[in-house]
Amino acid sequence: GFRMGIVGLPNVGKSTLFNALTKTAAAQAANFPFCTIEPNVGEVAVPDARLDRLAAIAGSKQIIPTRMTFVDIAGLVKGASKGEGLGNQFLANIRETDAIAHVLRCFEDDDVTHVDGRVDPVADAETIETELIIADMESLEKRLQNILRKVRGGDKEAVQQERLMRAALEMLEAGKPARLVKVDAEDAKAWRMMQLLTSKPVLYVCNVSEDEAATGNALSARVAEMAAAQGNSHVVISAKIEEEISQLDPEEAEMFLSELGLEEAGLDRLIRAGYELLHLETYFTVGPKEARAWTIRQGTSAPQAAGVIHGDFERGFIRAETIAYDDFIASNGEQGAKEAGKMRAEGKSYVVQDGDVLHFLFNT
Ligand code: GDP
Numbered sequence: 001g002f003r004m005g006i007v008g009l010p011n012v013g014k015s016t017l018f019n020a021l022t023k024t025a026a027a028q029a030a031n032f033p034f035c036t037i038e039p040n041v042g043e044v045a046v047p048d049a050r051l052d053r054l055a056a057i058a059g060s061k062q063i064i065p066t067r068m069t070f071v072d073i074a075g076l077v078k079g080a081s082k083g084e085g086l087g088n089q090f091l092a093n094i095r096e097t098d099a100i101a102h103v104l105r106c107f108e109d110d111d112v113t114h115v116d117g118r119v120d121p122v123a124d125a126e127t128i129e130t131e132l133i134i135a136d137m138e139s140l141e142k143r144l145q146n147i148l149r150k151v152r153g154g155d156k157e158a159v160q161q162e163r164l165m166r167a168a169l170e171m172l173e174a175g176k177p178a179r180l181v182k183v184d185a186e187d188a189k190a191w192r193m194m195q196l197l198t199s200k201p202v203l204y205v206c207n208v209s210e211d212e213a214a215t216g217n218a219l220s221a222r223v224a225e226m227a228a229a230q231g232n233s234h235v236v237i238s239a240k241i242e243e244e245i246s247q248l249d250p251e252e253a254e255m256f257l258s259e260l261g262l263e264e265a266g267l268d269r270l271i272r273a274g275y276e277l278l279h280l281e282t283y284f285t286v287g288p289k290e291a292r293a294w295t296i297r298q299g300t301s302a303p304q305a306a307g308v309i310h311g312d313f314e315r316g317f318i319r320a321e322t323i324a325y326d327d328f329i330a331s332n333g334e335q336g337a338k339e340a341g342k343m344r345a346e347g348k349s350y351v352v353q354d355g356d357v358l359h360f361l362f363n364t
Contacts, residue, residue: 001043001067001069002099003068003069003097004070004071004274005071005073005101006071006072006073006103006205007128008102008103008128011113011114012105012124013107013207013239014103016239016243017237017242018042019246020242020245021242021246021267023243024044040072040093041072042072044267044271045066046068046282047264047268047271047272048066050282050284050325051291051293054291054325054328055291057329058287058333058334060288062289062291064290064292065292066282066292066294067295068271068275071096071097073090073097076128078127098278099200100201101270102204103205104125104205106206106223108209121204122222129177133175133176136172136178136196140172140194144166164194165194167181168199177199178196179198201277201278203234204227205270206220206236207237207238208237209238209240210238210241210260213236213262214260214262234273235273237266241260241262245257245265279299281297281354283358284357285309294309296308301350301351301352302317302322302351302358302360303348305352305358306358309360312364315362317348317360317362319346319347320352321344321358321359322343322344322356324342325355325356325357
């Protein structure tokens with residue numbers, strides 16, 4: 001599955017947000033078979049109303065949403081990369097994520113100390129990014145020595161790696177994140193393999209006070225401006241509200257949200273924003289036993305999509321029987337779609353579309 005790491009300075013609301021996520025996950029665990037929760041890892045269902053509609057039409061006994069993993073990555077403070085450097089556990093945790101949710105304090109509260117004595121989310125974002133830039137530079141300088149040895153030994157891959165490392169270092173030395181380096185398609189894989197902290201896409205999470213959750217405030221507006229200039233995304237949420245919601249049952253939660261002028265829970269928006277940031281899509285498998293959602297990256301071929309369910313499905317892929325979501329609904333299910341000629345047989349080169357309802361045929 002896809003993983004988002006939650007980072008931010010101390011006292012910005014990370015734990016509050018993470019607790020809300022894991023409480024929600026724990027509540028879901030009763031209904032869904034997959035939620036395993038470690039102390040700093042929470043798996044949450046990706047909310048998708050389409051799945052419920054599909055299940056209702058097909059009379060599926062069980063509904064299994066797709067999921068997203070959040071990892072609480074504590075330990076970032078100003079100067080963290082100096083001295084002892086960032087801890088190995090911290091670096092390992094953050095390297096393994098696909099994207100970063102960066103929580104920024106956008107609430108004023110004299111009772112909650114700010115580590116730098118003032119509330120300034122844009123400066124906080126820079127503080128954290130600087131630490132990550134330094135960590136990337138240090139790791140690259142170390143790795144570059146190894147690569148140079150291999151380059152001298154005539155290793156072709158090492159030549160490519162050296163070129164990419166130098167491009168990254170040049171950007172980092174200018175005080176900018178590695179994600180700003182333009183990477184060609186043929187270098188994309190080697191680039192990803194470098195697992196640079198600052199090459200991961202960032203979603204800024206503006207944590208505002210309860211009464212500003214629906215509107216945002218001047219601070220979150222500054223973050224929005226910064227995010228747009230960087231090509232990053234942002235969401236406005238109130239971690240406190242999310243924590244309260246996570247303790248309510250669904251009907252109470254809905255009432256509470258409408259009292260606050262909110263259409264949906266911030267966590268749902270956060271999960272969706274993460275989905276968009278990573279260019280993810282959902283396809284469905286629907287039958288009387290279960291209706292299930294699966295996550296793929298945009299542009300995934302049918303065999304690769306089958307591989308998300310099981311490696312054997314990908315290896316033995318023959319074809320995918322495909323019904324677009326809208327057709328499935330309009331035809332009131334698979335049988336109707338078949339009769340209306342809306343079920344297509346798609347081969348290996350088919351690029352799966354968001355919302356596709358699929359059956360895979362494969363050799364074993
Ligand atoms: P972390 O250090 O980033 O994990 O921050 P915490 O989640 O522990 O929050 C630090 C403090 O700020 C706690 O006392 C929270 O209750 C408080 N806090 C978090 N979010 C909000 C908020 O939106 N408004 C206010 N007033 N306090 C908050």
